[in-house]
Amino acid sequence: MKTLVAALTAIYSLWLLTAPASAQTSRFKGWAAISKELSTRIAAPGESLDLERFIPAEDMEDFLGTWTTFGTEHSFQNGLPNPLSMAIWHVTLSGFAKSVGNSCATPQLAFHPRFLAILRKLCAWPAPEAQSEAVLLEFWWSVMGHNAPQREYAAWRDFFLGPSYRGRPAAETIAAMTLTITMNPYLLLHK
Amino acid sequence: MKLTGGLASRIGLACAILLAVMAASLTASQVRPPALASNVATAFKSSPSAAKQNLLSVKLPDDPLWERRWWIEKTARLLRGGAGLGPDDDVDALLQLSEEEIARRFMSDPRFGDAILDFNMFFLGYKADELKIDGAYSIYAFDFANAVAASQALLQGGDYFKLFDLEGEFFMAPLRSEPLEEALAAEDxxxxxxxxxxxxxxxxxxxxxxxxxxxxxxxxxxxxxxxxxxxxxxxxxxxxxxxxxxxxxxxxxxxxxxxxxxxxxxxxxxxxxxxxxxxxxxxxxxxxxxxxxxxxxxxxxxxxxxxxxxxxxxxxRPQSVLDFKAVDLSAFPAKEKWLAFGFEQAISLQNSSTNFNRKRAAYILRRFFCDDLTPVGFEDPQEHIGGAHGSDTSCFACHYKLDPMGGFFRKYGAQFYDYTRSSTIIFDDLADVSRQKYEATWRARKSSSRKWNIAYVRSPRWESQNSYGETLGDLSKIIRQAPEAKRCLVKRLFEYITAENQTIDGGYLDYLTKAFEAEAAVSSSAAMKSTIVRILQSQTFHARNPDPQQCYDHGPDAKPTRGPPCRVAFILQRNCGQCHGTVYDGGANLDLGAWILAPDGRNQTFPHLDHDMQQLPAHDTLTRILDRLSSSNPKRRMPKNKIMSSQERQELYLWAQQELGRLSKGDGP
CATH class of the missing domain: 1.20.120 (Four Helix Bundle (Hemerythrin (Met), subunit A))
Structure with missing residues (x-):
């Protein structure tokens, strides 16, 4: 019964939150743009991160915002966030985040040496040196870029230095850190 | 289907978690910024109270340095074909430079060629998600010859207006290296x-x-x-x-x-x-x-x-746009200039035996002149035309522009194939017709000084306003010379850099266009770069999450007044302000330069007095405006004895229509 109530509550919340969405103009940058952004920041020089493998099924990236509509004049499609696209983003970026989290032992993707150096420092988590401002900020910038305002970083940092993750293992924490950055609207959306 | 209690509750729980995550994410995407990351994270792990504490602890003012980094990141992404700042960029060094210096530095990056090609394809209506796949240019990056030629020209300080040329060079993509989808025959x-x-x-x-x-x-x-x-x-x-x-x-x-x-x-x-x-x-x-x-x-x-x-x-294997190589067309039997309409345009801009190239004409008007062909009445033509398109007002409102534009394509049939050397023409619907008979559609009447009724028509009444021609080469020249095309280019550039649905003040667009035109008289590529810099320095580009209905930038002479909405303020000022600048004009008693509270106390409207000098309801004012904009009677049609561009008339009409719709629905401002 509790589960049912929780589900209904969540559905109601979702409806409540998406209702004004039509009045908003924020759109996804699209899978190709996000993929390129992340590759520019953390992939090895001249390489692209193979992020497609995290998309749950072939051609699903079209649901994350696309310009490519062959055979007609192009307009950006599937740009407004909706439950389906959010679920696809979540599954895809969870896979990516997990991969980053598991890269402490062996890199799972072709990372840039500078990103690997930052990651190694963070892999010492929950050791105090991994929880330093410098390490956290460096990791934030290397994944988020400079898309978000400072208060976003502060909220993220405080959360991970708080009781939820302060003492958790590195792989789990780094995966959660990566997921929260990559699911952040300042990264995913145009505005 | 019945599920066991355990399974049902697990599925329910999974649904709840997923929906909560989506809800949180959607909150993050749609609602104002505060502590979005913590919202998402909290949804995964934490209790609501913990989230609340986090929210309270992070109410920091935006650090100007962070904002500047954000501007640099956004600019880098825009000018380097989607590649933002990477580990090899020295952000601290960039922070020492002025915005213009930063923009110009990014414009000297080889990836700027990709950015410009991407914009050119956006301008042509065929922007792609990515120009490169696995490090190599996609075949579609080569498909728009004028887009490529203009990109190369811009990078080399050449003639950027090659973008307006509908015939020119042919940039063939590297030949196929992937296997075909169909299996090869045994012999192969x-x-x-x-x-x-x-x-x-x-x-x-x-x-x-x-x-x-x-x-x-x-x-x-x-x-x-x-x-x-x-x-x-x-x-x-x-x-x-x-x-x-x-x-x-x-x-x-x-x-x-x-x-x-x-x-x-x-x-x-x-x-x-x-x-x-x-x-x-x-x-x-x-x-x-x-x-x-x-x-x-x-x-x-x-x-x-x-x-x-x-x-x-x-x-x-070209590594940059500058490496794109043009085919030596003298080696081809058809030695003429290559048509700029590529493979995808041939598929999407098909013609038929009955549409007389109107799809292609509408494309040209929409893409090169920013004319969306909203049917807003028309002026009585000097020469009356037969058929439904000529006599039915709602049809003629568009066809007076479409039909003469379609004539530029009269030699081109299916897939833009040139049938000049053939007596028949075959269309995309595979129908064929005698070319002579087909082309007669555009023949001018015998008494005319022109051979063809083929033109970019601005006014069906005043032919001197129109630009006539015969071939696609003529149309290219018309586009190059048309002020509407340059204004359209600048408008699209603004949309590309800020957002497609971002409102631009007409005065600001005029200011950008005038500066662009002045510089383009010397060098179109330098003008394009300077215009990019100007837009990057605009308030709109600096605004985080700008309101698409709001104008953040205005022309240099703009006075901060409580005037009409910025979407139409400049159009009204330019076309109507001379006669309707005060309610005491002695005629309509309408002031189109002010914007006041309507009698209903909820909405806003123009000052507009009736015969008893009482303010008219907004609904009445807007209805009259719509009527005067769309009337074909020269005595009623506004602006009186003055030519208003089709684009501005459409914009004003659409705005008034939307306002009226909003009022009718009872929506508040």
Whole structure:
């Protein structure tokens, strides 16, 4: 019964939150743009991160915002966030985040040496040196870029230095850190 | 279907978590910024109270340095083809530079070529998600010849207005390196794409060469033998052509057809067969005529493919837009300039036996003139036109522009194939018609000084306002000279840099356009770069999450007044302000320069007084505006005795219509 109530509550919340969405103009940058952004920041020089493998099924990236509509004049499609696209983003970026989290032992993707150096420092988590401002900020910038305002970083940092993750293992924490950055609207959306 | 209690609760729990995550994410995406990351994270792990604490602890003012970094990141992404700041960028050094210096530095990056090509494709209505796939340019990056030519010109300080040229160079993509989707025939099994190409081309070359072999000519029955071979080849034209096509993909076949690489040799042979063999006895066969035609066919075919093979991926793999190589069109039988409409445009801008190129005309008006063809009445034409499109007002409102524009494409049939040399024209719906009859649609009346009614029409009443021509070359010149096209280019650039649905103040657009035009008179590429810099420095580009209905930038002479909404304020000022600048104008008692609270106390409206000098409801004012904008009666149509651009009339009309709709629905401001 509790589960049912929780589900209904969540559905109601979702409806409540998406209702004004039509009045908003924020759109996804699209899978190709996000993929390129992340590759520019953390992939090895001249390489692209193979992020497609995290998309749950072939051609699903079209649901994350696309310009490519062959055979007609192009307009950006599937740009407004909706439950389906959010679920696809979540599954895809969870896979990516997990991969980053598991890269402490062996890199799972072709990372840039500078990103690997930052990651190694963070892999010492929950050791105090991994929880330093410098390490956290460096990791934030290397994944988020400079898309978000400072208060976003502060909220993220405080959360991970708080009781939820302060003492958790590195792989789990780094995966959660990566997921929260990559699911952040300042990264995913145009505005 | 019934589920066991445990499974049902697990599914329910999974749904709840997923929905909560989505809800949190959507909150993050739609609601104002505070602590979004913590929202998401909290949804995964934490309790609501913990989230609340986090929210409270992070209410920091935006650090100007962070905001500046954000601007640099956004600018880098925009000017380097989507690549933002990377580990090799020295952000601290960039922070020391002015915004203009930063923008110009990014514009000197080789990736700027990709950014400009991307914008050019956006301008043409065919922006792609990505120009490169796995480090190599996608075939679609080559498909818009004018977009490529203009990008190269911009990078080299050349003529950026090549973007407006509808014919010019042909930038062929590297030939296919991937296997075809269909399985290869047994005879071709195991061949790599380049081997298959060479084989297919060599086969047809051998057929042509056989006609001119000395052995054929030396026999006593040379004429008989030649004519037999010739008729056999001509009869097998389709089969032989398809054997070459088997080695190429659709986009390559499209180029082979347009370049008449295969059809021209066959046409030459067909003519030779008709003139040298048909109706003659074997002894009378014109062997010299046939041999000359065969030599010509073979030579043209051979030369064209020698040029095409220069685009084998083994030898041609461009790394930047500047590396894109133009085909030497003198090697192709069709030596004319290459039409800028590429493969995808040929698919999406099809014509038919009944649409008279109106789809193509609408495309030109929309993309090069920013004219969306909203039907907003029209002026009484000087010359009345027959048929529904000429007599029905709602039709003529668009057709007065569409039909004369369609005439520029009168020679082009299916897939923009040029039928100039043919007496019939075939359309994309596979119907065919006599070209002479078809082209008569656009013939001017006998008393006219012009041969054709083909034009970019600004006014059906005042012909002196229109730009007439005959060919696509003429249309290119018209676009190059039209102030509307430059204004459209700048508008699209603003939309590309900020957001497609971001409102731009007409005064600001005018300011940007005037500066652009002045600089473009010296160098169009320098003008384009400077305009990019200006928009990057705009308030709109600096605003985080700007309101699309709001104008953040205004022209230099703009006065901060409580005027009408910025979407139409400048249009009203320019076209209407002279007569409707005060309610005491003695005529309509309408002030289109002010914006006041309406009598209902909820909405806003223009000051507009009735005969008793009482303010009229907003609904009445807007209804009258719509009527005056769309009337075809010159005595009622506004602005009176003045030409208002079609684009501005449409914008004002649409705005008034939307306002009226909002009022009717009872929506608040």
């Amino acid at each position: 099994a195991g061949l790599a794409p380049d081997q298959l190409r060479r084989k297919a081309v060599a086969e047809l070359q051998a057929v042509f060469d056989d006609l001119i072999s000395p052995a054929s000519a030396a026999t006593r029955s040379a004429g008989q033998e030649l004519c037999r071979k010739l008729s056999d080849i001509v009869a097998r034209r389709t089969e032989l052509t398809n054997r070459v096509y088997r080695a190429f993909n659709d986009i390559e076949i499209f180029a082979l057809i347009r370049g008449q690489v295969i059809s021209w040799p066959f046409d030459a042979l067909e003519r030779a067969a008709k003139e040298g063999c048909t109706g003659r006895s074997w002894a009378q066969a014109d062997t010299r005529r046939i041999t000359t035609a065969a030599q010509s066919a073979s030579g043209r075919f051979s030369r064209a493919f020698a040029e095409i093979f220069k685009f084998e991926p083994a030898v041609y």
